[in-house]
Amino acid sequence: MKTFTLFWNSAESPAELHPMLEELGRFHPIAPAPPKAANLFFRRSGHGLEVTKKGDAFHIAYSSLHLAARGIGLALAGLEECIIPSFRTVGALFDVSRNLVFTVPQFRKRLRQLALLGYNMVMLYTEDTYELPGVPCMGYLRGSYSLEEMRELDEYAARFGIEMVACIQTLGHLGQFLKWPGAAGFRDTDDVLLTDHVETYELIDRMFNFWSRAFRSRRIHIGMDEAHLLGRGRSLDFHGYENPFGIFKRHLARVGGLAGKYGFHPMIWSDMYFRLGSASRDYYDSCAVIPDEVRETIPRNIELVYWDYYHTDPGIYDRMIDRHVKLGFRPVMASGLWSWYRFWYDHRYSAERVKPCIESCRRNHLTELFFTMWGDDGAYCEFDSMLAGLAWASDLCYGNDGDDRRTARLYRAVTGGDYETVLLAGRINYQLPGRDNGAGTISQLFWDDPLMQQGFRSFNALDGDWYECCRRELESARGALRERALPESGDGGDLRYARLLFDVVIAKLHYQNQLRTGYLAGDREKLAGLLREELPGLLRLMARFQAAFRRQWLNKARPEGLEVIQIRNSGLTERLRESGRRVRAFLAGEVSAIPELELPCDTACRPGERYHQIATGSGLI
Known part of the structure; x- marks a missing residue:
């Protein structure tokens, strides 16, 4: 989208708009100018909002301050509009x-x-x-x-x-x-x-x-x-x-x-x-x-x-x-x-x-x-x-x-971000099939304990078709996102973080599936391969995710509250390491079984969406 500067003249613009225009000019291509250089004109009107373009100039007739602000947003986007709003x-x-x-x-x-x-x-x-x-x-x-x-x-x-x-x-x-x-x-x-x-x-x-x-x-x-x-x-x-x-x-x-x-x-x-x-x-x-x-x-x-x-x-x-x-x-x-x-x-x-x-x-x-x-x-x-x-x-x-x-x-003019790519990243919210009481969310798999796997089992994840369906959907979405050229800046969401989130979720989904099916099938070679190839890569992804989550949080929020999610992420990382320890002990003959992976799924005990419901059966966190 072509960018251009909107010039307004203080003598010809209503005084009530000056504080708004001056502040917006610090962050958007809006600047004061002499009368002959102006291309942004305002007029108080009793009815709604009208934004019209005449040549390179935008004329905004507005009935309230907030409609004038929307008119400026539309002008920045090169759009016209003529409305009487339905909503006050x-x-x-x-x-x-x-x-x-x-x-x-x-x-x-x-x-x-x-x-x-x-x-x-x-x-x-x-x-x-x-x-x-x-x-x-x-x-x-x-x-x-x-x-x-x-x-x-x-x-x-x-x-x-x-x-x-x-x-x-x-x-x-x-x-x-x-x-x-x-x-x-x-x-x-x-x-x-x-x-x-x-x-x-x-x-x-x-x-x-x-x-x-x-x-x-x-x-x-x-x-x-x-x-x-x-x-x-x-x-x-x-x-x-x-x-x-x-x-x-x-x-x-x-x-x-x-x-x-x-x-x-x-x-x-x-x-x-x-x-x-x-x-x-x-x-x-x-x-x-x-x-x-x-x-x-x-x-x-x-x-x-x-x-x-x-x-x-x-x-x-x-x-x-x-x-x-x-x-x-x-x-x-x-x-x-x-x-x-x-x-x-x-x-x-x-x-x-x-x-x-x-x-x-x-x-x-x-x-x-x-x-x-x-x-x-x-x-x-x-x-x-x-x-x-x-x-x-x-x-x-x-x-x-x-x-x-x-x-x-309009979205690009306001945020600098790419609207379609942000919505594409939203495919991470793929609604998981396999629950009688409705679909579940990716969050339930992300926080799911790699050994207890109560969330994983509650989606009938032992069904190979279920796993393949989820894998195909998520990998398709990740591939589509990777094909997009991501903007270098903008306020529309950290898309690199979104791509990393796909990587973590897909790797964890694969790891948990392989861990459970390999163990139940007695496939010791598969389990050894998980320790050698899959788990180290997943742990590296979790470390990158921790850093990315911290960055995007502290870019906009106070540090209080971050500790909650860091404790969750660190706990998940340690439980992934523990799964590796348990498998090593099993392969070495130090233990005869990994009982957590043998637990059945009782539909009466399916967990909810909250972290404390999905990460552990104890509920004491």
């Missing part, structure tokens, strides 16, 4: 609560990129990763943000018309805070706050005080989701059993009152209302019944956020939105760009779910939606790869449905 809010949620906490400079870069893509709201999901004066256990050793840092990000976002919204927890999901002895007084269960206690509401008041001074927005997301054991921990000792509906209603009223003290307009995840009305505690249970007395007590000063990262059927979104409307709320929609349980952005899986979600939002006249990028199980996804999903999702929101070439041009 197009947002992104970044999870900084599961190990990875972005550095402030990296987050500033994210904000610039999001602005050029047309986003106008950003949530930072912070369970405990912010500092609360007087509460030393809050965010301890977690890379927490200070008040000054949050103010800096808020000020920076405002230049681009982006609203920073705090996304916190005021009930559940606080296990990282509650695990400390100094937080024991706030604990009901391992991750749920003790309700109806003065100290708890003093803590929540401190939270609101922090965020009221951090962000200018008076909207705040106060969580309240997935508090599955609400009232069933220490609360039982204090108050005896009570229907969770009553506890939730009372707690929300008190927290809402504290939010109002600071002028906040809170929103909550809506699942607890539907779960508490479901016999199976299933959010999406079509038979869930929310009693009228509960419906009537839902505070009218809150917003409900309907989150759904799973469904491919548009009708399910329609039904769930209708159920929210019948509660008296037109919800904010939270969809998902899949970064969790993955090493790389999973575009296929995301697109199959995001597209019907957006279509349903349009049909049902929802005006606010945002895209979540969670870090469940350690946030080991190469997060720059997520920018491809953010570019695609924003284009879909603004009406570009299916023109990947157009998205690719």
Whole structure:
């Protein structure tokens, strides 16, 4: 794509755009110029966004600051656009609560990129990763943000018309805070706050005080989701059993009152209302019944956020939105760009779910939606790869449905990366066949113990067809990626790291298959060959992977949290070495068997997706 410089004239450009243009000019080919040299012109308009090209000049008519930013992104890409947006809010949620906490400079870069893509709201999901004066256990050793840092990000976002919204927890999901002895007084269960206690509401008041001074927005997301054991921990000792509906209603009223003290307009995840009305505690249970007395007590000063990262059927979104409307709320929609349980952005899986979600939002006249990028199980996804999903999702929101070439041009202009190659690398997320309860992920094979092999066996890996199918798919994807000329620079994902990830996964898949089949067949020659040829190469790949993972993490995140993944990687490396020791002992006649490799696969004991479920059967890590 041909690059050119956009020149703007300060006297002829609206003053509200000057801070944005000056900042973007530090990172993109945008520069001030005399009137006769200008080729970028702006005009305030009451309707949407219009970007037109006349000769070498771009004319941008915009109705809001964030649409002007998107117009600049389109101009950088040499694209035109004329739209009245379907959505008042197009947002992104970044999870900084599961190990990875972005550095402030990296987050500033994210904000610039999001602005050029047309986003106008950003949530930072912070369970405990912010500092609360007087509460030393809050965010301890977690890379927490200070008040000054949050103010800096808020000020920076405002230049681009982006609203920073705090996304916190005021009930559940606080296990990282509650695990400390100094937080024991706030604990009901391992991750749920003790309700109806003065100290708890003093803590929540401190939270609101922090965020009221951090962000200018008076909207705040106060969580309240997935508090599955609400009232069933220490609360039982204090108050005896009570229907969770009553506890939730009372707690929300008190927290809402504290939010109002600071002028906040809170929103909550809506699942607890539907779960508490479901016999199976299933959010999406079509038979869930929310009693009228509960419906009537839902505070009218809150917003409900309907989150759904799973469904491919548009009708399910329609039904769930209708159920929210019948509660008296037109919800904010939270969809998902899949970064969790993955090493790389999973575009296929995301697109199959995001597209019907957006279509349903349009049909049902929802005006606010945002895209979540969670870090469940350690946030080991190469997060720059997520920018491809953010570019695609924003284009879909603004009406570009299916023109990947157009998205690719915008993506390159914003990040310097190659859109198609990033999506190609996403084939590492090949959905493994062979499980009754659905496909599994490559992560389950990566973390799988080479001797225990509980993940490997759970996919029916003893079936030769299964192994060949996986090998062919992964080697095909690796070959296609290797044929691509990788950009020397850019912010669209570390593609060399992606190629290395393919190498590691394919080598480990082959090693585990050969180890198990060779042992069970009594093929001592095959086992000896593994020790001589396969294992040393795999260990060298793991060493390279360790270094590459460390590099891409520290390029964007604080060091806290890296130790978790390094411990996992180092543990896997040592277990690979241990497999070699066991095989040597077997071949030397020092032991008569390797019992781990003889274990059957019981379908009732198939592991889940999380590291502690797949790496060991003990669960004590």
